[in-house]
Amino acid sequence: GAVVSQHPSRVICKSGTSVKIECRSLDFQATTMFWYRQFPKKSLMLMATSNEGSKATYEQGVEKDKFLINHASLTLSTLTVTSAHPEDSSFYICSAQKGDLNTEAFFGQGTRLTVV
Amino acid sequence: KQEVTQIPAALSVPEGENLVLNCSFTDSAIYNLQWFRQDPGKGLTSLLLIQSSQREQTSGRLNASLDKSSGRSTLYIAASQPGDSATYLCAVYNSGGSNYKLTFGKGTLLTVNP
Numbered sequence: 001g002a003v004v005s006q007h008p009s010r011v012i013c014k015s016g017t018s019v020k021i022e023c024r025s026l027d028f029q030a031t032t033m034f035w036y037r038q039f040p041k042k043s044l045m046l047m048a049t050s051n052e053g054s055k056a057t058y059e060q061g062v063e064k065d066k067f068l069i070n071h072a073s074l075t076l077s078t079l080t081v082t083s084a085h086p087e088d089s090s091f092y093i094c095s096a097q098k099g100d101l102n103t104e105a106f107f108g109q110g111t112r113l114t115v116v
Numbered sequence: 117k118q119e120v121t122q123i124p125a126a127l128s129v130p131e132g133e134n135l136v137l138n139c140s141f142t143d144s145a146i147y148n149l150q151w152f153r154q155d156p157g158k159g160l161t162s163l164l165l166i167q168s169s170q171r172e173q174t175s176g177r178l179n180a181s182l183d184k185s186s187g188r189s190t191l192y193i194a195a196s197q198p199g200d201s202a203t204y205l206c207a208v209y210n211s212g213g214s215n216y217k218l219t220f221g222k223g224t225l226l227t228v229n230p
Contacts, residue, residue, distance in 0.1 A: 006159065034217070043120070043220040044160075044205070093159050095218075105150060105207075105218060107160035 002028050004096050006108025013084055013115055021079045021111045023094030029074035030096035034105070035067075038091040047092075050077040084115040118143045122206055122221035129196055130229050137191040137224045139206030144187050147216070151180050151191050152205040154223070160205065164191070196228045 003026040013019050023033055031052045036044040048069050049057040056069035066088075068080040077096075081088055093110040097103050119142045129135055139149070148167045152160040164173045164180040166189070172181040179192040193200060203223040209216065 004159075041222065043222045044207075044218075046217050046219075049217070091157075095160075103148075104162055104165045105209075106162060107152070109159040110157070112157065 002026075002096075002098055002104075002106045004094065004106045004108045006094055006111055008111060009109055010112045011114070013113070015085055015115055016083055018080055018082045019084055019113060021081075021092055021094075021113075023077045023079070023096070023108050025075045025096045025106075028096075028098045030077075030098070031074060033071060033077040033094055033096045035069060035077075035079050036093045036095070038093060038110075044093065047079075081113065084113070086115045089113055089115045118146075118208060118210055118219040120206060120208055120219050120221035122204075122224050124224060125222065126225040126227075128227040128229065131196060131198060133196050133228075134192070134194050135196055135226070137193070137204050137206075137226070139189040139191070139221055141187045141189075141208045141219070143208075143210060144184050146184065146208045146210045148209045149180075149182055149189050150207050150209070150218070151178075151189075152207065154203045154205060156203075163204075193226075196226075198228045198230050201226055201228050 005024045007022045033050040035047045047062045050069045050071040052071045058064045071077040095105045095107045121140045123138045150165045151163040166182040177194040182189045205223045207218040207220045
């Protein structure tokens with residue numbers, strides 16, 4: 001398989017502050033990475049598709065100014081939750097694929113965000 | 117819009133039993149189907165990937181089948197062990213409007229009792 005590393009695994013922040021989550025493909029290059037949000041007992045919800053060197057594609061209902069995505073290199077994508085509020089508390093997971101978009105997806109360890 | 121359903125939502129079995137997890141999807145125009153395992157508070161671990169042209173894939177004690185025309189997949193786990201306890205997620209990959217994406221089911225929470 002391939003390795004996708006996500007950092008941090010847990011973060012607690014105060015309401016109104018911003019939090020950055022990193023997603024790295026350690027042993028392959030990924031032109032496309034994906035960011036998901038997972039609610040308790042719910043499916044993973046795709047938030048956005050991160051494309052290296054271009055703007056991210058956001059899913060309907062996801063605020064792009066709230067969830068800033070940057071994919072500056074072939075091995076790193078970042079998700080910044082801006083002006084975080086308690087309702088942003090959730091489990092965020094990234095994934096990447098090694099080749100074509102319909103190949104196997106590899107996931108990071110996830111980040112538990114708690115906004116207090 | 118693609119929808120993925122997993123049945124049962126939860127399953128508890130004694131160690132050593134063989135078991136089947138079910139996944140169904142509404143749009144059969146998929147590129148592939150992937151089964152994942154998720155431990156509490158962790159990310160997803162890929163178990164098996166079945167391309168749309170394939171009928172099944174095997175890895176160790178795991179066997180996944182795909183019937184694309186009927187929109188169904190099953191994950192068979194042989195000789196279950198307590199270490200198999202986790203949530204199992206099914207996801208299908210297809211075109212969702214302007215971009216390709218994985219659509220997930222809610223998962224099946226499996227508990228294997230020693």
